[in-house]
Amino acid sequence: MTDATGIERFIKPKYAPTGKGAPFSIPPTPPGVINLALNENHYGASPKIGERLANYPDLNLYPNAKELQKLIAGYAGVAEEYVVPANGGSQILDLIANAFVGDGDEVIHCPPTFHVFAQRAQFHGGSIVSVPRDENFAVNVAAVKAAITDKTKIIVIVNPNNPTGTLTSKKDILEIVDTGVPVLLDEAYAEFAGETVIDLVAKYDNLMVMRTFSKWAALAGMRVGFAVVAPVIAQSIARITMPFFIDQISAVAVQESLKDIDYLMGNVKLIVEQRERLSAELGKFNFLKPYPSAGNFVCCAVTTGDAKQIQQAVAARNIRISAVDVGQGGPTAIRITIGKPEHSDALLKALQEVAVELNLS
Ligand SMILES: Cc1ncc(COP(=O)(O)O)c(C=O)c1O
Numbered sequence: 139m140t141d142a143t144g145i146e147r148f149i150k151p152k153y154a155p156t157g158k159g160a161p162f163s164i165p166p167t168p169p170g171v172i173n174l175a176l177n178e179n180h181y182g183a184s185p186k187i188g189e190r191l192a193n194y195p196d197l198n199l200y201p202n203a204k205e206l207q208k209l210i211a212g213y214a215g216v217a218e219e220y221v222v223p224a225n226g227g228s229q230i231l232d233l234i235a236n237a238f239v240g241d242g243d244e245v246i247h248c249p250p251t252f253h254v255f256a257q258r259a260q261f262h263g264g265s266i267v268s269v270p271r272d273e274n275f276a277v278n279v280a281a282v283k284a285a286i287t288d289k290t291k292i293i294v295i296v297n298p299n300n301p302t303g304t305l306t307s308k309k310d311i312l313e314i315v316d317t318g319v320p321v322l323l324d325e326a327y328a329e330f331a332g333e334t335v336i337d338l339v340a341k342y343d344n345l346m347v348m349r350t351f352s353k354w355a356a357l358a359g360m361r362v363g364f365a366v367v368a369p370v371i372a373q374s375i376a377r378i379t380m381p382f383f384i385d386q387i388s389a390v391a392v393q394e395s396l397k398d399i400d401y402l403m404g405n406v407k408l409i410v411e412q413r414e415r416l417s418a419e420l421g422k423f424n425f426l427k428p429y430p431s432a433g434n435f436v437c438c439a440v441t442t443g444d445a446k447q448i449q450q451a452v453a454a455r456n457i458r459i460s461a462v463d464v465g466q467g468g469p470t471a472i473r474i475t476i477g478k479p480e481h482s483d484a485l486l487k488a489l490q491e492v493a494v495e496l497n498l499s
Contacts, residue, residue: 152261167458172481175458177300177327177435179356180477181405184398187391194390201386209392210364214336214349219369222376223384227326227350227363232258233375234292234322234346234365239264243291248277250464252300252324264291275304275429275464279313286319293317296324298331301462301473303431305331312338315345322346329354329406330413331432336366343368353434354406355395362388409434409476416474416482423489425498426472437462437473443498445469451495455488457481 146155167173203223211218224230231254239245241263247256248271256266267290269281277295286293293314297306315321315338325347328334336347347366352358362384365375395402417428417436425442440448445461446469452459461469474485493499 171456171458172477172484173458174475174477174481174485175460175473176358177353177433177475178358179353179405179409179434180475180481181356181408183356183360183391184395184402186394186398190390190394191387194387196386199386200382201384201389203382203384203389206384206389206392209389209396213392213396214364214366216336216339216366219372220339220366222365222367222372223388224363224365224379225384225388226352226361227324227348228254229361230348230363230365231255231322231324233378234348234367235259235262235264236378237371237374238291238320242289244287244289246282246285246290246293248282248295248299250275250299250302250462252296252326255294255322255324259292271299271302271304275299275302277306277310277314279310282314283317286317290319292320292322294322294324296326297333298327298432300327300433301435301460301471302429302437302464303433303435304429305333305432308333308335308338311335315342318344320344320346322348324348326350327353327433329403330410330434333432339366339368343370346371351392351395355392355402356405357391357395360388360391362392408478412479412482413476415479416476416485419482419486420474420489423493423498425493426489435473435475437464437471439464439471440469443496445472447496448472448489448492448498451492452485452488455491457485457488459485 206223207218207221210223211221235258239259239262243264244267245259245264246267246269248269267285269278269285272278323335325334339345350363420426420428420438426438427441428436428438449459449461460473462471462473463469464471
């Protein structure tokens, strides 16, 4: 920003405006459009939240983060001092990147994978060391270990992985944790996989887990996530956050979601069943090859045709899906969020039409 003449010359170079404000970059979903691109939960949040908030008397009072921490600790099955609540899992990713990564530090990640931690780590001054997953998208454990240097501050593993849906075994995770380097497990989709390593955090102080209420509890619009980390790490993160940084509405939403956990987990089960049905149906298209998924989405290799073109042709039929890059270069796959059965039906119909339109059969 050396040639800036306006007010922006006073802004720190690190925050120089780019014209691409991340918070405003995702287009809203117009009415009538089915959005299967953001891995949202189409069953919606617990109706108990709305009922409780309709008559909630205490909005004039500052929020009680301790109460939220306690509720989350109960859900996660850990002691309270291990829990860091935040405004969405994304904020946890940023807080951990901020606490651990500075100029000249290295972060190891395993693409194709969710990019937010790498982006935040870069923002805080780190450089990213990519250790690609193998041809089945399994983490290449030996290569991850070989990539560790004395500058490595964190190894991040998304499990189940987004966008591929791949699940990494506890054994592989522990082999990496055994190196002693801090390991961050992004478990945003753990409830759909039925697997977690939260129970191991008390044993390994270099193991950190990020979780969210966005997916299983359908609270993406509310922004509630948390970390399970060694108490000493929780105390460091507390030095970055401000008092009262989580609102009371989120605490109420978590409380009501946990009271309604059977309903919400019932919806998780329906999504998992739908994932298996939709994957089987997608496999019948000869231009798609679905990968096994443990998340609330399914990723398919596009074996004939172009992923971006398919995405656009599906979008013309009022359904949003994602074209994703899972190999070298441009989009080679599509990722589809699992919705309700009627969303799968609409998508399958759209894909049949697209197959004819783009001559893919
Ligand atoms: C792998 C992964 N991690 C973290 C997040 C962030 O979730 P949130 O900030 O909504 O809690 C997402 C959201 O899609 C995700 O896919």
